[in-house]
Amino acid sequence: MARYIFITGGVVSSLGKGLMAASLAALLQARGYRVRIRKFDPYLNVDPGTMSPYQHGEVYVTDDGAETDLDLGHYERFTGVPGRQSDNVTSGRIYQTIIAKERRGDYLGATVQVIPHVTDAIKEFARADTDGLDFVLCEIGGTVGDIESLPFMEAIRQLRNDIGRQNSCFVHLTLVPYIAAAGELKTKPTQHSVRDMTALGIQPDVLVCRCERPLPPGERAKIALFCNVAPEAVIPALDARSIYGVPLQYHAEGLDTAVLRSFGLPAEQSPDLRRWDDIIDRLTNIEGEVTIGVVGKYVGLQDAYKSLHEALVHGGLANRVKVNIRWLDAELFEQAPDDVAAQLEPCHAILVPGGFGERGSEGKIASVRFARERKVPYFGICLGMQMACIEGARNTAGIAEASTTEFGPTPEPVVGLITEWMTAEGLQKREAGGDLGGTMRLGAYDATLAGNSHVASIYGATAISERHRHRYEVNVHYKDVLEAGGLRFSGMSPDGQLPEIVERPDHPWFVGVQFHPELKSKPFEPHPLFASFIEAAVKQSRLV
Incomplete structure (x- = not known):
């Protein structure tokens, strides 16, 4: 049976529970244990798929099509264990499941209550799909004291009793502030x-x-005395120069040792941390710097592009260069077109x-043209590929009115709504007026690359699988005219109906992809497209 580690946060939010969970999992993994990390989110949305990036940061998508919290990206990047539908649950999803059961009569006339029905559903989620694991780490979103998280706290309290104290560990992340006036x-x-935790029955x-x-x-x-823990189980967590230094820092402070001792497991043998040492070496001993201009619409909150930011860092690791990201608001390019070049x-x-959405789209198109x-x-990634196709249609293929139906009716729909596509489960269909949540083309899909293409040489393969999250697609009926304008369709879905990759053979490095390669990049395994992109930036830096 898997052992459980429950991770909670107190005092304030944004202390880094997700990074701590990911780091602890990486340390246990480095000791030879099989791990999986799960996230319990107390909000009432079924998933973050319909939430603004300014509300909740990026939406992280798994291979099996789950739209999840961005912390799952940290989990994957630190452990290499692919996330699944079963690794993220919200209060909304829990209540949706319970209400559906109640409507069907599954509760046989019983009064449906938070205890036991909601807590049982949470425990069922926590214990599902855990065969073959040594540790399951469960991060509880929010802060202790939030009314939304109370059912989750009660559920993990019960779960410790269900599985036995010897099979569970509670890790609590708090803030120890420095008061400058007092110097303490x-x-x-x-x-x-x-x-507050002990009042909920959790020590x-x-x-x-x-x-x-x-x-x-x-x-x-x-702290140990007043909080009833061993002194060696009080782990300091200072700021790190890079998030990829956090596992080494936590190990030096004894986090993995304290957790293993709480389970009565041996902790004397040191973990194999060579991959993390290599990452820090690449971050520290750089051979140059490059500046990448990211032209987006959510640049006011970097968490909106969290996986993208990390994938660019990974590309820098692959090339031993520091990547400086210049976040540029596409909407400002529309207000001041003369500033694009500057x-x-x-x-x-x-x-x-x-x-x-349409906001900032013309600024993105201007960036493509530049x-x-x-x-x-x-x-270009996802919309970035679509903007590249519209720019090419307008300026190299002679289609002056080229646009996308996402922004409204257009006589030249170079990009349009996907109404149907094939999946492993069969044909998927969508309607323009349907629900927004969970209705996009989500998860991993295969693509076939042209053998003599630039992207095939980057991947070193002609068959790939990448993760998608989009509702609109480049219209394959414009393929011939766009290729006549110099934009090559070098990657297609296996049935040849959905464009996946475009490139410009007459350009040093010009690639647009419909999928999100940043979701599969890891510090110890940079995505080949990002590694190649940063390599091209290094070459460009030597020309200017």
């Missing part, structure tokens, strides 16, 4: 947070204390990421 680190917020086994300054032994002992000229490469005409490396 204050432990009282942590004490109150643990008191933390390990405390992870986020702090700006080193935690003195005296303060560490004070803003993009300092960039060694340009990337237009995915997004939805990259094409100036021979600057260009990478």
Whole structure:
């Protein structure tokens, strides 16, 4: 039976529970254990798929088509274990399932209540699909004291009793603030947070204390005394120069050792951390720098492009260069068209990421034109590929009115709504007026690459699988005229109906992809497209 580690947060949000969970899983994995991480989100949305990126950051998509919290991206990047539908659940999904059962009469006339029905559903989720695992790490979203998270707290309290105390561990992440006027680190917020936990029937086994300054032994002992944990189970967590230094930092402070001891497991043997040492070496001993201009519409919140940011860093790791990202608001390019060249000229490469809606689209198209005409490396992802096709249609294929039906009726729908496509389960159909949630082309799909194409040489293969999240697609009926204008369709769905990749053979590096390659990139295994893109940026930096 798998052992469970429940990770909670207190005092304030945004302390880094997701990174801590990912780092702990990586450390256990480095000791030879098989791990999986799950996220419990207390909000009432069924999933984050319909939420604004400014509300919740990016939506991370798994191979099996789940739209999930961005923390699942951290989990995958740190462990290499692909996420699944069963790894993220929300209050909305729990209640949706329970209400559907009640409507069917599955409860046989019983009064449906939070306890036991909601808590049982949460426990069922936590225990499902865990065969062959040594540890299941469950991160509880939000902060202790939030009314939304109470059913989850009660569920994990019950689950410890169900599986036995010897098979569970509670790790609580808190804040130890530094008060400059007093010149002291204050432990009282942590004490109150643990008191709130114990009032819910949960006694933390390990405390992870986020702090700006080193935690003195005296303060560490004070926390241990008042919070009823062993001194060695109070783990300081200071800011790291890079998120990829966090596993090494937590190991140095004894996090994995404390967790294993709480299970009564041996912790004397050191984990194999060579992959993490290599990553830090590549981050520290760089051989140059490049500047990448990212032209998007959600640049005010970097979490909206979290996986993209990390994939660019991974491309830098592959080339031993530091990647400086210049976040550019596409909408500002529309308001001041003359600024396009001034803003993009300092960039060694340009990337237009995915997004939805018309706002900023003309600014993105202007960025594509700049990259094409100036021979600057260009990478278009999802909407970025569609904008590349519309720019090519307008400026190299003679289709002046080229546009996308996403922005309204158009006489030249170079990009249009996908109404049907094939999946492993059969033909999928969608209607323009249907629901928005969970109705896109989601998850991993195969693509076939032209053997003599640039992308085939980058991948080293002609058959690939990548993750998708989109509702609109480049119209294959425009393929011939766009190719006559110099834009080659070098990747297609296996049935030849859906364009997956375009490139420009007459350009140093110009690639547009309908999928999201950033979702599969890892620091120890950079995605080949990002590694090649940064390599092209390095070459461009030597020309300017």
